[in-house]
Amino acid sequence: MTAIGVGRISRRRRVTNTILCSLLGLAVLVALAPLVAVLVYTVQRGYHALSPHFLTRSMRGVGPLDKGGGAYHAIIGTAEQVLIAGLLAVPLGLLVAIYIVEYGRGTLRSVVRFLVDVMTGVPSIVAGLFIFAFWVVGLHKGFSGLAAGLALAVLMLPVVVRSSEEMLKLVPDELREASYALGVPRWRTILSVVLPTASAGITTGVMLAVARVAGETAPLLLTAFGTDGVNRSPFKGAQSGLPLYVFTQAGSAFDVAVRRAWAGALTLIVFVLLLTVIARAVTARSRVGVD
Amino acid sequence: MTAVDPPALARSARRRRATRRADTAFRLVTLGSGLVVVVLIVAIGVFLFVHATPAFRKAGSSFFTEKAWFPDNSPARFGIAALAFGTVLSSIVALVLAVPVAVGSALFLTELAPRRLGRVVGYLLDLLAAVPSVVYGLWGIYYLVPRLKPVEQWLDRTVGFIPLFHSRAGIYGRSLFAASVVLAIMILPIIAAISREIFRQVPRADREAALALGATRWEAIRLAVLPYSRGGIVGAVMLGLGRALGETIAIAMVLAAAFKVDFHILEPGGNTIAANIATKFGLSGGAGRDALVASGLVLFAITLAVNVVARGVVYRTGLAAAEGKP
Amino acid sequence: MAKRIEAGGVTAWFGSFKAIDDIGLTIEPKQITALIGPSGCGKSTFIRTLNRMHEVVPGARMEGKVLLDGEDIYGPEFSATDVRRTIGMVFQRPNPFPTMSIRDNVAAGLRLNGVRRKAELDDAVERSLRLAALWDEVSHRLGRAAASLSGGQQQRLCIARAIAVEPDVLLMDEPCSALDPVSTLTIEDLMSDLKDQYTIVVVTHNMQQAARVSDVTAFFTIAGADEPGRLVEVGATSKIFTKPDDERTEAYITGRFG
Secondary structure, three states, rough: OOOHHHHHHHHHHHHHHHHHHHHHHHHHHHHHHHHHHHHHHHHHHHHHHHOHHHHHOOOOOOOOOOOOOOOHHHHHHHHHHHHHHHHHHHHHHHHHHHHHHHHHHOOOOOOOOHHHHHHOOOOHHHHHHHHHHHHHHHOOOOHHHHHHHHHHHHHHHHHHHHHHHHHHHHHHHHHHHHHHHOOHHHHHHHHHHHHHHHHHHHHHHHHHHHHHOOOOOHHHHHHOOOOOOOOOOOOOOOEEHHHHHHHHHHOOOOOOHOOOOOOOOHHHHHHHHHHHHHHHHHHOOOOOOOO | OOOOOOOOHHHHHHHHHHHHHHHHHHHHHHHHHHHHHHHHHHHHHHHHHHHHHHHHHHHHHHHOOOOOOEOOOOEEEEEOOHHHHHHHHHHHHHHHHHHHHHHHHHEEEEEEEHHHHHHHHHHHHHHHHOOOHHHHHHHHHHHHHHHHHHHHHHHHHHHHHHHHHHOOOOOOOEEEEEEHHHHHHHHHHHHHHHHHHHHHOOOOHHHHHHOOOOHHHHHHHHHHHHHHHHHHHHHHHHHHHHHHOOOOHHHHHOEEEOOOOOOOOOHHHHHHHHHHHHHHHHHHHHHHHHHHHHHHHHHHHHHHHHHHHHHHHHOOOOOHHHOOOO | OOOEEEEEEEEEEEEEEEEOOOEEEEEOOEEEEEEEEEOOOHHHHHHHHOOOHHHOOOOOEEEEEEOOOEEEEOOOOOOHHHHHHHHHEEEEOOOOOOOEEHHHHHHHHHHHHHOOOOHHHHHHHHHHHHHHHHHHHHHHOOOHHHHHOHHHHHHHHHHHHHHOOOOOOEEEEEOOOOOOOOHHHOOOOOOOOOOOOHHHHHHHEOHHHHHHHHHHEEEEEEEOOOOEEEEEEEEEEHHHHHHHOOOOHHHOOOOOOO
16 A cells, blocks of 8 residues: 555556546536526616616507516517416427336337427427417418427427426335235326325426426517517417517617616516525425315 | 226227327327437538538639638638638637536536525526527627727737737727627537536445545535536537637627638637628628538538537437436 | 125236236235235236236237226226226325325225215315324324325325225225335225225235235246246235245245345
8 A cells, every 4th residue: 555656656646536526616616607698687777777667568559669568468469478378388288298207118119209209309490490480370360379380389399208207206106005905096086086196296387388488589570579568468469578579789889778678688587586495395295185 | 887998809800900000100290200309400501511512613712712702703712711710719718618507507506505505506607598689699799798808908009919819900890709708608608508407327335335434515516426427518608609600690600700810819800610600691792602601511521520520429428318308 | 885806817018028927816805915026027017917007008008908897998888087986096106196185185096087076076086085094193284285194194184185086996006105104004004994994905014014014915926037927825924924825935934036
C-alpha cells in the first residue's frame, strides 16, 4: 500500500477524478443558469407592465402606438381552447392507456405503443398544419377556437397516454386479483379499482399535459389565427390565445406593444409554472372514500 | 339477517350474458381508442400530402433545390433548400451545445449528488421544459441576443479563421448561432430527463463492482455507467434532435429571416422550415399556404424518421421505461 | 351454504410449462382442507384453478374438471365472474383497495355486483367484520383508510371483504405468510370459527399451521425442477401427520426435505 508507484498513479487518478467530477457539477450550474435568467428577466420586465387593466381589456380599437390594451380576449381564448383539448384528449388518452396496459396483446399493442411514442415527437407546427389542412380548409370550417382545441388535443393525447400508462402499470396486480376474486368483471375492476388507485398520478399527468399545450403558439397561428377583439364562441370565427398574443405583440416595433408582450409572457409563465408545481404536489397519496 | 340472495351459480345466466357483453364492449372501446392513434398518424401524413400536392406540382424538382420563397408570385419561385439547411444546421449546433451539458448534469445528479439535492435540481431542470417557447423567444430577443454579441465577437477574434465562426460584415446578433443557443436551452431538459432515467437503470451491482475494484467515482462512471447506457443516450440525443428540428416560435422570433445556404452562423439571418411557416402563414395566399403545407410535410417526414429511429434505439437497449418523459 | 368441491384430472400450464399434473381431490364442506408441500409443488396453482383465477395470468390454461356440488365451474353456462362470486379468495399478502375506506373495502364486492341500498350494505359490512373478528377494532373508524390498519388487521379485512358477498367456499392462499405470529394465531382462530359456515381450503407452507387448523391435509410435491407438481396423498390431518402412507410425505413432515 505504501509503494511509491501506486501512490503516483493514484494521485493522477485522483486529479482526473476531481477535474471530471467538477466539470459534471459545472454542467448542472450551466443548465440551471438559463432557468434563473428566464424567470428573473420575465418577472422584471413583466411586473411593470402587468396590471388589472391588462387582464380585463382586449385589443379592440387599440392602435399600434396606443398605450393600454390587454390580453383579456387572449386569456378567454386560451381557456376555451385548452378546455376543448382536455375534453377530447383526456378521455381518449385514458382509454388508449387502458388498452395498452389492461387489454392489449401482441403486435397491435406494440404498434399502438410505438406510435404513441412517435406522436410525442410530432412538432407542434405540424399538428397545426394538420388541423388546418383537415379541418379549417379541408372541411371548410374556417379558423376557430375549436380548431385550435383540436390541434392542441393532437399534441396532448400522447402525453396523457404515456403518463396514464405509467400510472396504471404501478397499480399492483394483487388489487386486480382481489377484485376478480370477488367476482367483479374486468371492466368494472378497471373502472372501480384500477383507475381510482391510479387517479392521483393520472391527475398529475393531465395537469402537466395541460401546462404543456397551454403554452403552444405555433398551432394557434394556423388554426385560431388570432384577432384583436373578444370572441367568446370557440365555434365560430378567429380567436386569440395568450401565447399567440405574446407572439404578435413581440413582433411589433413599438415599445408599448413589447411591454404588452412581457405582461402576457409573465401571465403565461405564472399560469404554466403554477400548474406544473401543483401537478407535482398532487402526491401519489391515495384518496379515501372513493365510490 | 340475510341481506343478499345467496349467489347461486345456476341462477345468474342472464347476468352472466350481460357481464360478458359489457366486458366485450369495454374492450372494444379501448381497442378503438388505440386504433385512433394509428389513424391519427396516418391522417396527418395523408392530409398534409393532399394539400401539398399542388405546390409540389408547381415547383417540381426545384422544390428541393430552390432557396427563395415566393410561392404567391407569378411565376412562383419557392423551395426548401435554404429552409432545410437552416433547420438541420441550427439543430446540429444546438445538439453540440446541449448534449454535454445535459448528459453531464444528468450524470452529476444521478451519480454524484446527494439523493435529496439530485431530486430537487432534477425537478428544477424539468421546469425548464415547462417554459413556453414563446417566452424563450421573447427572452432570446431582449436578453440573450445582446449578451451573446460579445461572445460572438470573441469567437470571431479567436477562431474566426474557421468560416463557421467568422462574420464577414463584422455584425452579429439575430444569427443562426443565437437561435441555436435558444434551441439548446429548450432541448437540454429533455435530453437531461431521459439520460437521468437511463443512468438510474444501471444495475447497482455494476457500479459497486467497479468501486470495489478501487475505482474512483469518475472511473466507476466510465467503466460501469457509460458503457451500459450508451444506446439509451444515443436515443435521448435523437429525441432532442427531433424536438430541435420542429421547434418553431422561439426561432421565428430570434432569427432574422433570410433565405440562404451559408455556414457563417455568426452572421444575422437564416431560416428554418418551422419558423418560416409561422412567419409566412398569416401573410400568404392560397398558393402560399399550400407551399407552406408542403414544407411542413417534409418537416413531418424528417421528424418522423428521426423519432422512429430514436425510439427504436431506446427500445432496443431495453430501456422502454425511459422514453416519453417531459 | 357450504358446498363440496370435486376436482378431477386438473392439469395446468403457464405457457408451455406444466405446473400441475392430473390432480384429483374432493374437498368436503364445513371442513378445513390444508394443501401442503415444498415450494413450487403447485399447491397455489391448484387452488387458483378452483375459482378460475388461474386464467387471469396471461398464457395460463388448464384441463380437467372442477365441480361445485356437482356443477362444472368451467362449464359454458358459467362465466369466471360467477364462479369467483361463489368461491371467495384471500391472498398471500393483504391487498385491501388503497383508495377505499375500511367500510368501502368490505362493501366493495357487493357494490361492484350491483347492491345499492345503504342499509343492506351497512348490515353486510357489520356482519362480515364481526365474522372476521375485526368489528370491535374498527367499528369506530369505518371511514378511515384501509391502509391505516396493521398487516394482520388488513388481512382480516380482506377476509371480511371475501365473505361479505356470502360465498360458498373460501380459498386462502398462504394467508399468514406475510404476518407476524400473533396475527397468524388470530387468523387461525378465525378460520376455525368460519368453518361452520364455509368450505375452507388453505394453502400453507407452515406445517404446524396445517396441523393446528385443518381437518384434512393434502400433500403435494414435485419430482424435480421443470417437473409438474403432483398430489401425493390426502387424508385426515391427524393421520397425515402421524402415520402417512407415502414415504415422501413422511420425509416432508419430519423435515427431511422442503
